[in-house]
Amino acid sequence: MIGYIFAVISSIFFSLYVIPRKLSKQHPVYFSFFMGIGFFLSSLVLYLLKPLLGFHETISPALIWSIVAGIVWATGFVSFVKSIDAIGLTRSNQWKNLQGPIGVLLSLVILGEYLTTNPVFALLAGIAVFLSAVFFTVSNSKEEAKVNLNGVYLAAISGLAFGIVTVINKFVTTEVGVYTQQLVWSLSIVISLLLYIFSQKELAKNIKATGRKDIVLGLVAGFLYLGASFFMLQSYRYIPASIGFTIIQLNGIWTISIGLFVFKEIDSKKYYKRISLGFLFALIGIILLVFARK
Numbered sequence: 001m002i003g004y005i006f007a008v009i010s011s012i013f014f015s016l017y018v019i020p021r022k023l024s025k026q027h028p029v030y031f032s033f034f035m036g037i038g039f040f041l042s043s044l045v046l047y048l049l050k051p052l053l054g055f056h057e058t059i060s061p062a063l064i065w066s067i068v069a070g071i072v073w074a075t076g077f078v079s080f081v082k083s084i085d086a087i088g089l090t091r092s093n094q095w096k097n098l099q100g101p102i103g104v105l106l107s108l109v110i111l112g113e114y115l116t117t118n119p120v121f122a123l124l125a126g127i128a129v130f131l132s133a134v135f136f137t138v139s140n141s142k143e144e145a146k147v148n149l150n151g152v153y154l155a156a157i158s159g160l161a162f163g164i165v166t167v168i169n170k171f172v173t174t175e176v177g178v179y180t181q182q183l184v185w186s187l188s189i190v191i192s193l194l195l196y197i198f199s200q201k202e203l204a205k206n207i208k209a210t211g212r213k214d215i216v217l218g219l220v221a222g223f224l225y226l227g228a229s230f231f232m233l234q235s236y237r238y239i240p241a242s243i244g245f246t247i248i249q250l251n252g253i254w255t256i257s258i259g260l261f262v263f264k265e266i267d268s269k270k271y272y273k274r275i276s277l278g279f280l281f282a283l284i285g286i287i288l289l290v291f292a293r294k
Contacts, residue, residue, distance in 0.1 A: 003238025006231045007247035013228035015254035018093070020221040021084050022263055026214040028081035029203060032074060033193040034215050038222020039229070040186035046226070047183045055179055062175035063184050069168040070188020076161025078193075079154045087137070087151030090259030090266055093252055094133035094282065095155035100249040101126030102163030104289065107241040110167050117240060121292035125246070128285035135278035136256070136266070169233060170241035178233040182226070246289030252282050 017035075024031055046053075083092035104122040107113045137148055172181045197203045235244040259265045260275065268275055 003235045003244060004247060006235035007239070007244045008250060010228050010231035010235060011248045011250035012254060013224055013231065014248060014251035015258060017221050017224035017228055018080075018084065018089060018255065019258065020217040020224075021081055022089065024214045024217040026210055026218070027203070027206075028078050028085065029193065029197060030207060030210055031081055031214070031218050031221070032078045033190070033197060033207075034210075034218025035077070035221040035225065036074065036186065036189040036193055038219035039225045040183075040190050040222070041219075042223045042226040043179075043182040043186045046230070047179050050179070053179075055177065057177035057180045059180070060176045062172050063180065065168045066172050066181050066184040067188045069165045069172075070185050071192045072161050072168075073165045073185070074189045074192045074196075076158040076165070077189075079161070080158035083151045083154035083158065086154065087148050088259055088265035089263060090256050091133075091136050091148065092151055092155040093255040093259070094129070094136050094278065095152050096159045096162070097129055097249050097252045097282075098126070098133070098156060098159035099162035099166070100246055100285070100289065101129055102160055103166040103241065103245045104292070106163055106167045107170060107245070111170060111241060113240045117243065118292045121288050125285045125288035125292065128281045128288060129249070129252075132252070132278045132281035132285060135274045135281065166232075166241055166245045169229075170236045173233050173236045178230065178237070181233065182229060185229075186222075243289070243292065246286065246292065249286055249289070252286075253279070256282065 020035075021031060080092065080096055083096065086092070101122060104117070105119070105126070108117055108119055108122065133152075137152060169181070169185075197207060232244065232248055235247075238244075256279065260268055266275065
């Protein structure tokens with residue numbers, strides 16, 4: 001039961017950490033970089049609390065995969081931020097949430113979780129999430145449809161990246177643990193984005209002009225992501241990744257609600273039928289994956 005509780009708490013943080021992006025207009029790479037710094041600093045503080053928390057983790061070659069996870073995650077997050085800028089939280093989040101079925105299927109194949117998870121339910125859930133994303137992708141004109149399509153591609157790329165990362169997370173959690181993994185993973189995110197910034201002349205030149213407000217918003221996003229990742233990794237200690245990562249997709253419900261009712265991204269009166277169907281299929285996808293456990 002505790003694993004399920006951790007997964008639900010994680011889903012709430014997965015919705016909260018993207019809100020700062022709606023309040024910031026800085027370049028997606030800069031925002032991702034400062035978010036990575038916030039994630040790293042909070043992970044470092046948590047790691048330094050080892051004497052109080054009493055955890056014992058050994059350094060293992062498996063942590064190399066956390067470096068890989070950082071690079072892949074950084075790529076996925078920049079794509080996700082660009083997608084949010086293009087089509088908003090509501091639309092981008094559901095396409096990004098294809099990470100759920102992708103992560104589940106990869107966990108089944110790579111981690112051998114087919115022994116504890118029914119692949120048929122995982123596949124049906126993937127179809128449900130896809131249909132939910134389609135219903136939320138509303139276009140008012142041909143020009144908007146083109147922008148939406150580009151945003152969908154970016155969100156789908158982020159979903160693939162995050163799906164890959166969750167398999168790595170589960171593996172490293174089993175081999176090493178949570179705290180050391182978060183430290184290495186977050187540092188890898190910061191270094192990979194920093195190297196990318198300094199490989200691009202324009203990005204390297206303009207980063208100094210980033211305002212204090214934008215820096216703070218990026219850091220806050222990183223602090224919130226610590227909550228998302230910490231409770232996700234804790235859930236992996238008790239339940240299969242294919243189940244835990246699925247429950248975490250509840251973030252779709254919270255994020256869609258924020259996008260619709262706080263930021264008014266879609267006209268709820270005009271498109272109430274599509275919105276209702278989008279919510280319905282999002283819930284169906286989550287329920288199917290809950291029942292996926294054998």
